[in-house]
Amino acid sequence: MMGIGYPMTTSQPAPKPRGRHWADLLDEMVERHPDREMAVHRDSRLTYRQMQAEARRAARGLYALGVRPGERVALLMTNRLEWLITAFGTFQLGVTLVPISSWYRTWDIDHALRHCQAGLLITMDRFRNNSYLDSLRELAPELADQDRDRLRLERFPDLERIVFFGADAAVPGTFGYEEMLALGESVPDEAIAACRAKARPEDLAYILYTSGSTAAPKGVMMQHVGCLENGFNIGERQRITADDRMWFVVSLAWSYGSVNAMGNILTHGGCMVLQEYMDPGEALALLAAEKVTAIYTMPNINAALLNHPDRSKYDLSSLRTGMTAGGPSEMMRVIEDLGASEICAAYGSTETYGICTITRAADAVAVRTTSNGLPLPGMQIRIVDPETGRELSPGETGEILVGGLIVPGYWNDPENAASAFKDGVYHSGDLGYFDEQGHVHFVGRIKEMIRTGGINVAPAEVEVFLKTHPAVIEAVVVGLPDPEKDEVVGAVVQLLAGVRLSEQELRDYCRSRIAAFKIPTRIRLVAEGDIPRTSTGKVNKREVVQLFA
Secondary structure (H helix, E strand, O other): OOEOOEOOOOOOOOOOOOOOOHHHHHHHHHHHOOOOEEEEEOOEEEEHHHHHHHHHHHHHHHHHOOOOOOOEEEEEOOOOHHHHHHHHHHHHHOOEEEEEOOOOOHHHHHHHHHHHOOOEEEEEOEEOOEEHHHHHHHHOOOHHHOOOOOOOOOOOOOOOEEEEEOOOOOOOOOEEHHHHHHHHHHOOHHHHHHHHHOOOOOOEEEEEEOOOOOOOOOEEEEEHHHHHHHHHHHHHHHOOOOOOEEEEOOOOOOHHHHHHHHHHHHHOOOEEEEOOOOOHHHHHHHHHHOOOOEEEOOHHHHHHHHOOOOHHHOOOOOOOEEEEOOOHHHHHHHHHHHOOOOOEEEEOOHHHOOOOEEOOOOOOHHHHHHOOOEEOOOEEEEEEOOOOOOEOOOOOOEEEEEEEOOOOOEOOOHHHHHHHEEOOEEEEEEEEEEOOOOOEEEEEEOOOOEEEOOEEEOHHHHHHHHOOOOOEEEEEEEEEEEOOOEEEEEEEEEEOOOOOOOHHHHHHHHHOOOOHHHOOOEEEEEOOOOOOEOOOOOEOHHHHHHOOO
């Protein structure tokens, strides 16, 4: 189980994590610096000591509603302090949290609630134009006539109670969030302590749902020990300290937020700066006002920040480190134009606690902009021929297999688990290679590989190239059926606002710069917001293909 010339595990000794269970971590940080800020949302702030008190209050409220160790609580809420309070309340009880994306609509909510078998749901009434209350009324029309102390819903037989946060008036058949907290005042501390005593590092902290771009979302089981060890190791690579303040606009319902970023900053005693959705003007003001030092972003977030007309008005000099994705030119803009000089690139998936390789803040810019870094401590990486399983040499592209610190599998989904996890190794379905220094380079997805005229084309490679054009903000490349070549390359391209560029001009730009077989045969130019995405914000390539129909 070892790559040729490369150890499967780490490039350095693993540092000792600051906690093995989320509840223990919070207690430890309260002992270390009780009055340091832990989280900020708008005008509300909580220190580590205050978060501990609020979490215990939430735990008593949950207990009063019948929640016990080993059960599951579903949470449908945006990035705000109550999300964290509820999460740490469940951790106090030894309960598994099931975060549901605030992007979810009725179909997604239906699947997640039925699949995770949660006994209690805590949800906002609505966020922006998404009414979760309307979704629940549609899915469970009998809710208003139910005894709220013990629901009996036809579609959700496991769901016994619902708590609404932010509702203007009482919702029949449910409890209010503040009402839940008030009910907990009669619960003795000893009852919570008894639940806490049963908690173990190997328990499930989360069940997180993947985006499900090609099938129903899978519930990935995340253990406390993995969240904290991996989060701590990521922070070490990024040189995170207790003085850092990390921006959270990526959803806490994603592993990128609740595992990578949250595990990173909290194991180092820093502060979480929360934003509920991506408004670039609001984001720039927040980054400046809170003197944010670390960011977790994606290409579309970077583009929104970098291209905002008022960016130069804000002092972003505090930015230093964090994590992002994108090609070399995008990474350079984050480094040079946003000023995050130590920003890191990474590779991973929810099944590897989000990240299994990452560059180091101390690496040369050329390394951080062109590779996905070295394996993290505890991660075991192999590159093999996807058809034969043969171990590949440096520079040879094959499937990325990950062992070591990986999740235990999928919740209530043995078929997909058996396919993805074999002999203790996660088969990612991703293509990549090692370079001579042992850095991993992600190339693309095996099932997304385009085969045109007998030649393989990696969509990610063409996407990165298209974004080198100064007028291109985002590009999505897919394979399109063709009677002669089997497939041809198709590209959906978003341009800078106000810029005029024809499809032929873009092809001409490609013609002298990349191989002819990589040049998109069909191009669709779209406006901002027209690229189809899944409920977690990832590009939905299945729907992208349909744009060409």
